[in-house]
Amino acid sequence: MDRTKFVLDEKKMPTRWYNVLADLPEPLPPVLHPATGKPVTPDDLAPLFPMELIKQEMSTERWIEIPEEVQDIYKLWRPTTLFRAHRLEKVLDTPAKIFYKYEGSSPPGSHKPNTAVAQAYYNKKEGIKRITTETGAGQWGSALSFAGACFDLEIKVYMVRISYNQKPYRRIMMEVWGGKCVPSPSSDTKAGRDMLAKDPDCPGSLGLAISEAVEDAVSRDDTHYSLGSVLNHVLLHQTINGLETKKLMEIAGAYPDIIVGCIGGGSNFAGLFLPFIRDKIDGTKPDLRIINVEPASCPTVTRGPYAYDFGDEAGLTPLLKMYTLGHGFIPPPVHAGGLRYHGMAPIICHLHKLGLVEARAEHQLATFKAGITFARTEGIISAPEPDHAIKVVIDEALKCKESGESKTILLAHSGHGHVDMAAYDAYLSGKLKDYDYPYEKIDESLKDLPSV
Amino acid sequence: MDRTKFVLDEKKMPTRWYNVLADLPEPLPPVLHPATGKPVTPDDLAPLFPMELIKQEMSTERWIEIPEEVQDIYKLWRPTTLFRAHRLEKVLDTPAKIFYKYEGSSPPGSHKPNTAVAQAYYNKKEGIKRITTETGAGQWGSALSFAGACFDLEIKVYMVRISYNQKPYRRIMMEVWGGKCVPSPSSDTKAGRDMLAKDPDCPGSLGLAISEAVEDAVSRDDTHYSLGSVLNHVLLHQTINGLETKKLMEIAGAYPDIIVGCIGGGSNFAGLFLPFIRDKIDGTKPDLRIINVEPASCPTVTRGPYAYDFGDEAGLTPLLKMYTLGHGFIPPPVHAGGLRYHGMAPIICHLHKLGLVEARAEHQLATFKAGITFARTEGIISAPEPDHAIKVVIDEALKCKESGESKTILLAHSGHGHVDMAAYDAYLSGKLKDYDYPYEKIDESLKDLPSV
Numbered sequence: 001m002d003r004t005k006f007v008l009d010e011k012k013m014p015t016r017w018y019n020v021l022a023d024l025p026e027p028l029p030p031v032l033h034p035a036t037g038k039p040v041t042p043d044d045l046a047p048l049f050p051m052e053l054i055k056q057e058m059s060t061e062r063w064i065e066i067p068e069e070v071q072d073i074y075k076l077w078r079p080t081t082l083f084r085a086h087r088l089e090k091v092l093d094t095p096a097k098i099f100y101k102y103e104g105s106s107p108p109g110s111h112k113p114n115t116a117v118a119q120a121y122y123n124k125k126e127g128i129k130r131i132t133t134e135t136g137a138g139q140w141g142s143a144l145s146f147a148g149a150c151f152d153l154e155i156k157v158y159m160v161r162i163s164y165n166q167k168p169y170r171r172i173m174m175e176v177w178g179g180k181c182v183p184s185p186s187s188d189t190k191a192g193r194d195m196l197a198k199d200p201d202c203p204g205s206l207g208l209a210i211s212e213a214v215e216d217a218v219s220r221d222d223t224h225y226s227l228g229s230v231l232n233h234v235l236l237h238q239t240i241n242g243l244e245t246k247k248l249m250e251i252a253g254a255y256p257d258i259i260v261g262c263i264g265g266g267s268n269f270a271g272l273f274l275p276f277i278r279d280k281i282d283g284t285k286p287d288l289r290i291i292n293v294e295p296a297s298c299p300t301v302t303r304g305p306y307a308y309d310f311g312d313e314a315g316l317t318p319l320l321k322m323y324t325l326g327h328g329f330i331p332p333p334v335h336a337g338g339l340r341y342h343g344m345a346p347i348i349c350h351l352h353k354l355g356l357v358e359a360r361a362e363h364q365l366a367t368f369k370a371g372i373t374f375a376r377t378e379g380i381i382s383a384p385e386p387d388h389a390i391k392v393v394i395d396e397a398l399k400c401k402e403s404g405e406s407k408t409i410l411l412a413h414s415g416h417g418h419v420d421m422a423a424y425d426a427y428l429s430g431k432l433k434d435y436d437y438p439y440e441k442i443d444e445s446l447k448d449l450p451s452v
Numbered sequence: 453m454d455r456t457k458f459v460l461d462e463k464k465m466p467t468r469w470y471n472v473l474a475d476l477p478e479p480l481p482p483v484l485h486p487a488t489g490k491p492v493t494p495d496d497l498a499p500l501f502p503m504e505l506i507k508q509e510m511s512t513e514r515w516i517e518i519p520e521e522v523q524d525i526y527k528l529w530r531p532t533t534l535f536r537a538h539r540l541e542k543v544l545d546t547p548a549k550i551f552y553k554y555e556g557s558s559p560p561g562s563h564k565p566n567t568a569v570a571q572a573y574y575n576k577k578e579g580i581k582r583i584t585t586e587t588g589a590g591q592w593g594s595a596l597s598f599a600g601a602c603f604d605l606e607i608k609v610y611m612v613r614i615s616y617n618q619k620p621y622r623r624i625m626m627e628v629w630g631g632k633c634v635p636s637p638s639s640d641t642k643a644g645r646d647m648l649a650k651d652p653d654c655p656g657s658l659g660l661a662i663s664e665a666v667e668d669a670v671s672r673d674d675t676h677y678s679l680g681s682v683l684n685h686v687l688l689h690q691t692i693n694g695l696e697t698k699k700l701m702e703i704a705g706a707y708p709d710i711i712v713g714c715i716g717g718g719s720n721f722a723g724l725f726l727p728f729i730r731d732k733i734d735g736t737k738p739d740l741r742i743i744n745v746e747p748a749s750c751p752t753v754t755r756g757p758y759a760y761d762f763g764d765e766a767g768l769t770p771l772l773k774m775y776t777l778g779h780g781f782i783p784p785p786v787h788a789g790g791l792r793y794h795g796m797a798p799i800i801c802h803l804h805k806l807g808l809v810e811a812r813a814e815h816q817l818a819t820f821k822a823g824i825t826f827a828r829t830e831g832i833i834s835a836p837e838p839d840h841a842i843k844v845v846i847d848e849a850l851k852c853k854e855s856g857e858s859k860t861i862l863l864a865h866s867g868h869g870h871v872d873m874a875a876y877d878a879y880l881s882g883k884l885k886d887y888d889y890p891y892e893k894i895d896e897s898l899k900d901l902p903s904v
Contacts, residue, residue: 003462150831176880177827418621419870424624
């Protein structure tokens with residue numbers, strides 16, 4: 001049998017991140033200040049982020065050096081493994097060659113620490129002692145807590161209260177790494193206290209948690225704020241994954257015809273495909289297809305307009321040009337919590353607008369079915385998010401069976417589902433249902449997008 | 453900085469298991485039939501196990517070929533990585549060099565599938581359709597369910613009812629891989645029904661679950677029984693880990709002065725140290741120290757007599773010569789469920805009796821403290837079982853700091869704690885306590901061991 005795994009020696013781990021902004025055929029629309037409608041300046045962002053990250057956010061340099069201190073932490077689990085899915089191929093009886101790059105071997109079990117570690121490092125270097133953030137299901141909060149442990153930073157996580165109560169395992173992970181996690185709304189901020197005064201039983205929302213984290217950060221000189229997806233510098237840090245994958249595919253003697261990944265804010269999948277899309281932009285690989293998979297219940301790219309909108313529910317952030325379902329949109333309660341976001345990384349949206357990537361929306365029942373097939377062949381129990389991508393990989397592999405084509409399909413696998421077992425239980429016991437995007441109930445904020 | 457990780461190419465994965473029975477300075481005491489007091493014959497064991505496994509149980513051949521089909525499955529996650537714990541060393545400020553071989557990257561998150569996959573294969577080859585087993589906290593049941601998915605075998609797991617109710621994640625994992633899991637006592641066996649008639653609320657015990665699994669297996673021609681630790685063939689399969697580690701330590705240019713691992717039934721640690729102990733037996737490495745770590749609440753090797761006893765609570769199994777706390781002993785409810793066993797692998801006991809390995813007992817609070825230190829330096833959140841070994845590794849590294857010696861310490865790390873977060877929560881919130889071995893309440897079965 002051909003190899004099952006392709007592993008890169010840690011001494012060959014990429015030492016630079018790839019910045020796609022250097023290679024875009026048209027420049028990315030700028031981020032705008034909501035008050036002025038003009039592009040934000042570094043100074044506008046300085047209360048929230050260290051200057052190095054702000055520079056990266058705006059840089060058009062193609063390559064950005066990964067600091068040695070960050071590389072040292074990456075080596076705790078990186079480079080990650082590229083797998084050939086022999087057993088999945090066999091069960092599907094497909095001539096397609098399926099590869100997957102697996103990010104579940106990091107300490108928190110996902111791709112998230114690729115940026116959490118970098119962000120913690122630059123904050124530490126600027127003398128910051130404390131970072132605040134928000135988290136939904138807890139994947140991001142646990143990754144940042146891990147990063148805080150690496151650089152001796154205090155991490156304060158505002159976790160949406162309903163998740164805080166329903167998903168204690170992620171909160172405990174944060175605490176094991178020394179992070180502090182409070183349910184949002186909390187009594188620690190004015191935004192939280194105001195909400196609790198109105199509704200003591202408020203279940204919370206990601207938007208409110210962002211408001212609390214931002215208020216906390218700007219109110220203290222020793223504190224910054226951190227975001228786990230969407231922004232350019234976050235996608236930049238994730239390109240370590242795609243750069244490794246390119247080297248590994250070369251070792252495997254293959255190049256993908258199709259790359260598939262799930263998108264919530266977009267950072268995991270962009271991190272994998274950006275180093276490949278360079279070959280499409282420069283004409284080397286004109287036929288490369290890149291399929292972004294989102295939930296049918298939250299079909300940002302497949303159904304939203306391309307417009308300027310806020311990144312958060314409360315309207316505190318600068319305005320980002322993106323596909324959006326409206327910053328007030330609250331997605332149905334699908335189990336893939338990491339894909340429940342009204343907007344999308346501006347870089348992915350721009351590439352979609354330019355016709356360089358495609359998008360597809362999937363219902364959750366079919367994605368869990370695909371996840372079970374994957375677990376019973378490849379062993380790995382995936383998080384509900386990558387199950388969305390696995391569904392599309394299986395579809396494409398079965399098309400190859402029909403057509404007799406032996407395409408090479410590459411899956412961006414963002415992480416394991418060890419702390420998402422309740423979702424599988426609901427699926428296996430028939431308690432899960434599908435949700436459509438509520439067309440009949442378009443969010444008000446979508447009808448009245450900020451005019452800039 | 454020196455390397456963080458040492459990785460073996462899958463093409464260099466060992467293709468044979470190592471059988472220490474070929475190299476023992478004195479032969480292992482035989483397994484006895486409880487009725488006759490004579491050594492058991494292969495025919496005695498045939499209703500429960502396939503003949504290939506029975507042969508392995510009794511073999512004194514030094515090397516046993518790993519079937520290609522088993523190697524193919526191993527390659528889904530093997531060879532596993534050897535880490536150098538640079539960050540832990542730094543925090544401890546020790547001149548010791550600490551290495552750990554990590555088995556948490558397997559699909560179920562532990563070393564258990566090393567034998568589960570092999571056992572499933574040999575059963576499949578003998579025409580068996582179905583395997584029964586018992587599980588406590590669920591680590592073994594989930595590994596066997598994964599192995600069943602690999603070879604299309606039906607797996608039926610009798611899970612101790614109190615764990616079934618308290619630890620649903622492991623049960624769900626089994627179901628994702630297609631295993632069937634019922635709480636024990638169940639209404640599926642006479643043993644279970646009898647107990648339910650006596651006590652409908654019976655919380656179950658590992659002994660009763662074994663009785664159910666064995667009764668189920670012997671009552672059907674298409675069904676066998678499987679055990680996840682203790683027996684010679686289980687330890688044999690686990691030696692894949694130690695053989696890899698030997699090769700990797702060579703690549704690292706190091707040889708351990710001290711090897712540390714936790715022992716419940718003993719299979720994980722024996723799997724790592726057996727290929728090394730060969731060097732001690734033949735005089736090449738006379739000073740090699742091998743430290744077995746067990747819970748202070750269940751101090752089998754450090755406090756039990758060396759005698760023939762049953763492997764299970766109900767007295768159904770053959771008699772094994774081992775250190776034992778009495779087959780009726782129910783260990784205190786420490787969180788390291790995998791270490792709560794009254795007996796120990798006969799191979800480990802024999803080596804201890806011969807003075808080739810040592811043993812140490814640790815209280816759980818100190819082990820969780822060590823586990824947190826490990827998580828905040830090396831990233832990995834460990835299961836409560838390997839936390840016991842980490843505690844001793846830290847102690848030995850601090851002794852090196854005192855003495856100024858730069859010893860090489862190798863840790864057998866059996867797996868992650870992603871589904872054990874409740875234990876860390878209890879520790880961090882101050883709700884955990886230590887348990888001593890109840891000397892004042894020696895188990896009756898220990899006072900009246902079988903006379904053979």
